[in-house]
Amino acid sequence: MTTKRQVMTLTVNGDSHELLVSPRQTLLDVIRGQLGLTGTKEGCATGTCGVCTINNDNGEAFLSCITPALEWDGKAITTIEGLEAGGKLAAIQQAFIDYGAVQCGFCTPGVIMSAQGIVNTLDDPSEDDINDGMAGVLCRCTGHIKVKEAIRNVAKYKS
Amino acid sequence: MHLPDHEFVKPATLADSLALLRSASGEIKLIAGGTDVVYNMRGRLFQPDILLSVRDLAELQGVADTTAGGIRIGAGIRLTDLEHEPRVAAYPALVTAGRAVASRHVRNMATLGGNLCLDTRCWYTNQTAEWRQAKGPCLKNGVAVCHAIKSASVCVALNASDIAPALIALNADITLANVDGERRLPLTDFYTDDGVTHTIRDADELLVAIDLPAPSGRTVFIKETARKGNDFSYAVIAAGGEVAGQRVTGLRIVLGCLTTRPLSLQEPVRIIETRGLTDEAIDVAAAAARDELGPLTNLYTPAAYKSSLARSLVRQALRELRDATP
Numbered sequence A: 001m002t003t004k005r006q007v008m009t010l011t012v013n014g015d016s017h018e019l020l021v022s023p024r025q026t027l028l029d030v031i032r033g034q035l036g037l038t039g040t041k042e043g044c045a046t047g048t049c050g051v052c053t054i055n056n057d058n059g060e061a062f063l064s065c066i067t068p069a070l071e072w073d074g075k076a077i078t079t080i081e082g083l084e085a086g087g088k089l090a091a092i093q094q095a096f097i098d099y100g101a102v103q104c105g106f107c108t109p110g111v112i113m114s115a116q117g118i119v120n121t122l123d124d125p126s127e128d129d130i131n132d133g134m135a136g137v138l139c140r141c142t143g144h145i146k147v148k149e150a151i152r153n154v155a156k157y158k159s
Numbered sequence B: 001m002h003l004p005d006h007e008f009v010k011p012a013t014l015a016d017s018l019a020l021l022r023s024a025s026g027e028i029k030l031i032a033g034g035t036d037v038v039y040n041m042r043g044r045l046f047q048p049d050i051l052l053s054v055r056d057l058a059e060l061q062g063v064a065d066t067t068a069g070g071i072r073i074g075a076g077i078r079l080t081d082l083e084h085e086p087r088v089a090a091y092p093a094l095v096t097a098g099r100a101v102a103s104r105h106v107r108n109m110a111t112l113g114g115n116l117c118l119d120t121r122c123w124y125t126n127q128t129a130e131w132r133q134a135k136g137p138c139l140k141n142g143v144a145v146c147h148a149i150k151s152a153s154v155c156v157a158l159n160a161s162d163i164a165p166a167l168i169a170l171n172a173d174i175t176l177a178n179v180d181g182e183r184r185l186p187l188t189d190f191y192t193d194d195g196v197t198h199t200i201r202d203a204d205e206l207l208v209a210i211d212l213p214a215p216s217g218r219t220v221f222i223k224e225t226a227r228k229g230n231d232f233s234y235a236v237i238a239a240g241g242e243v244a245g246q247r248v249t250g251l252r253i254v255l256g257c258l259t260t261r262p263l264s265l266q267e268p269v270r271i272i273e274t275r276g277l278t279d280e281a282i283d284v285a286a287a288a289a290r291d292e293l294g295p296l297t298n299l300y301t302p303a304a305y306k307s308s309l310a311r312s313l314v315r316q317a318l319r320e321l322r323d324a325t326p
Ligand SMILES: Cc1cc2nc3c(=O)[nH]c(=O)nc-3n(C[C@H](O)[C@H](O)[C@H](O)COP(=O)(O)OP(=O)(O)OC[C@H]3O[C@@H](n4cnc5c(N)ncnc54)[C@H](O)[C@@H]3O)c2cc1C
Pocket: A046, A047, A048, B029, B030, B031, B032, B033, B034, B035, B036, B037, B038, B039, B054, B075, B076, B079, B100, B101, B102, B103, B106, B109, B110, B111, B112, B113, B114, B115, B116, B117, B118, B119, B160, B161, B162, B163, B205, B206, B207, B208, B230, B231, B232, B233
């Protein structure tokens, strides 16, 4: 069988794209390979490590590595590149910088998009909510202590 | 690595999906949240000709009251939405089990139907395709060899669903549909003892809904795993029944993830229903659970550990059932 490519539309960070996509591609493949948005990383590629995390049109965190691209035809996503607006970092990004929640940086886009999923869906997340939202993404250098501090304090940065 | 080659189709309606399931030539695989299907395609365990997406089918969404006083849950409901659905809150074991699955990231994608149809898992097969090359295919790939238990003639891969045991303990029914109509059956009858054809779903059928009777009695659910988040279970247990002091009637105790089908315990139930929820009877019942489990050699942890895990989960679940505030 030869791959049957299909045309799909995908809104990424507010911009609408028409794309020719093979069923063999995941959303991650399209974001990185076709759109050149390389902020989103590939780690385990099996849904375990969370570094490929992006947000869906409800602002919830989900995994681009185990999502067939064609599933998202007609839908919208936000990647790490879409958080900054008008040259100003999003609250969660500034909080990560100020609380030192970054080390080597490889997992950081996925960690931030996971945190942003919490920010988008809960006004006043509890400790349990933060653990729940962050359990699906792994950082091998710095752990989750600083990350959780940044999330706890993100309200301070919201203007 | 790209997914194996296939054709991706996403019919707009349930009727179109059922028609395609009946008429398509070649191997067709349903995909809902995709959290199991894509994982298995990456590992080259699934190489279907066609992926049929049911993720956005409106007919599989929603939760409704039934005339029997219970609820009907659409098979396509996302696990995150299941947690927040007010009608589901009357079934605490289901809420707890739903929340125990994987991570928030996965639950934002995964569906209830996908969880109930989740492929069985084995320490041998659930490795990368490269890893498996050394020993080659097994019963899962149509070859009469099992690398997990040498003498096995039937696939011994294990049911991995956290939610199925909870729903069985809640006396859930499921409804399967094909182009000719629907059939409804107890969820417990959905599963088989063969890890390859682990459900009785016909190739042209779709799981459309889960029915729960009116909430009654108490239910508990406990999951044991290596990490608290994002991990398949070593074992889960769900139990339910009408509890009055130490007396219990209509008791169900279901162990999950230790056997190919979720295991409804028989003798432990008999012991507790006759003797009541005393500490001694609970210990006897917990010890009796081991005899119903069969060989425990597959998957990740040693048999001795699993055996004592099953015993302590039965004990813990029965104590919780007795001591929970009504
Ligand atoms: C990192 C990770 C951790 C996980 N941890 C857990 C865990 O702790 N506990 C657990 O239970 N699971 C776990 N899973 C497995 C999986 O995520 C869940 O079981 C999930 O609920 C599957 O739902 P889905 O909609 O994504 O299924 P899919 O992947 O879409 O489908 C799963 C199976 O069901 C079939 N199917 C789907 N919908 C229907 C339908 N309506 N009718 C008939 N067949 C259908 C598909 O053909 C496929 O065979 C984990 C997965 C990952 C990647």
